[in-house]
Amino acid sequence: MHEQHDVPLSTLTTMRVGGPASRVVTAETTDELVDAVREVDDADEPLLVVSGGSNLLVSDDGFEGTVVRIATSGITPESADYCGGAVVRVAAGEVWDDVVAHAVAQGWAGVEGLSGIPGLTGATPIQNVGAYGQDVSQTVAQVRTWDRQEQAVRTFMNADCAFTYRHSRFKGHSRYVVLDVVFQFEVADLSRPVAYAALAKGLGVELGTRVPLSDAREAVLEQRRARGMVLDDADPDTWSCGSFFTNPILSRHEFDDLVERVGERLG
Ligand SMILES: Cc1cc2nc3c(=O)[nH]c(=O)nc-3n(C[C@H](O)[C@H](O)[C@H](O)COP(=O)(O)OP(=O)(O)OC[C@H]3O[C@@H](n4cnc5c(N)ncnc54)[C@H](O)[C@@H]3O)c2cc1C
Incomplete structure (x- = not known):
């Protein structure tokens, strides 16, 4: 476990923004992770757990408390x-x-x-x-x-x-x-059955087909690269913040309601 002070959180997040954290503790074993979290909680201090920092937007004001950075392996x-x-x-x-x-x-x-x-x-x-x-x-x-x-x-x-x-x-x-x-x-x-239309198209197979695992991985990476969704530290053009949408899931009733509202708008 090692400890640093006044660490810019911009260095720990993939969006590369965020002011300083008062204290950053890096835990390299599970015991260290538990000890670090327990110590902060016992002291009743603010805690922020940071892993890859790819789903974190930190204010320029930073974080007044302890960041526990997870670096365990196995x-x-x-x-x-x-x-x-x-x-x-x-x-x-x-x-x-x-x-x-x-x-x-x-x-x-x-x-x-x-x-x-x-x-x-x-x-x-x-x-x-x-x-x-x-x-x-x-x-x-x-x-x-x-x-x-x-x-x-x-x-x-x-x-x-x-x-x-x-x-x-x-x-x-x-x-x-x-x-x-x-x-x-x-x-x-073989992969699990391909369950995404664009992926099936990229692979040149029908939905539900199983393909060699490595082909599936490569096809997914290709799709993601085409959408700017594979981060590469060496290439600033890939420093995407990912998608901030989720696919809406509507009940039958909500869907009917939506269709009606769209119909009204379209006159
Ligand atoms: C370019 C890009 C593409 C992405 N594509 C996808 C995608 O296809 N699908 C998808 O689902 N998501 C996607 N994401 C979102 C992101 O990668 C995931 O949410 C990912 O799981 C975040 O992991 P992280 O280690 O970076 O978490 P962090 O950003 O470090 O943390 C995120 C949150 O989880 C908490 N946290 C992290 N680790 C732990 C832990 N061990 N225990 C408790 N709390 C924890 C943190 O405190 C924080 O609140 C994408 C993001 C980017 C930037």
Whole structure:
């Protein structure tokens, strides 16, 4: 664990904006992470957890409190067979796209569609990170957290994570610090069925087709690059802040209502 003072948060966020944090503690092990968070909470001081900084917009005034920066590591297979799949524990601090690349190389299917998403693994269950017809709720088996309210480690099985579209029980408050995530991947050389029309078109296949895992990853990266969605530190033209929209999901009643309102507007 190491500590720095008056660190510009612009150096820890992908948007490269943000004033200074009074104190930044970098946690390289899960024990250090828990200790750092517990120490701040015991002192009743403000805490900001920062992972990859790709979903954070920090004011130029900075942050008066402690930033705990997650830098833990470890991709640990717990079991792997064709029946139960590959059960793999990933530390919160692992770079998400490295995890996807590793899964593709190992023949673990289920996250290839999530290639190129910036940030670290611990942040993925929070907003149920998703793209190109996949989201992490499809492969997360467990999320192990530090519960700041109960001051205890608490593990949530997938069914208890309340995953919905870009949401989960972990979003919208800072009670839980994600320590690691257990994924259950399918052991396969082929991707999960392609579930996104533009991706199927790019691959030249029908929706629902399974393609080699590496082809799926490359096709997703190609789509993302074309939309300026793959960050490259060396290329300022890629310093995108991502999409700030979510696809609307309407009930039948809301949809009928919308169609009626559109009809009224069009006269
Ligand atoms: C170019 C670009 C493309 C993107 N594309 C997608 C996309 O396709 N799909 C998608 O879903 N999102 C996308 N995003 C959003 C972003 O990448 C995700 O939200 C990502 O999961 C954020 O991870 P991070 O590690 O950078 O989190 P940070 O920005 O560091 O943190 C985000 C929030 O989560 C909290 N947090 C982070 N880690 C933890 C933890 N371990 N425990 C508790 N709280 C934590 C932080 O306190 C903060 O409130 C994109 C963003 C950019 C900039």
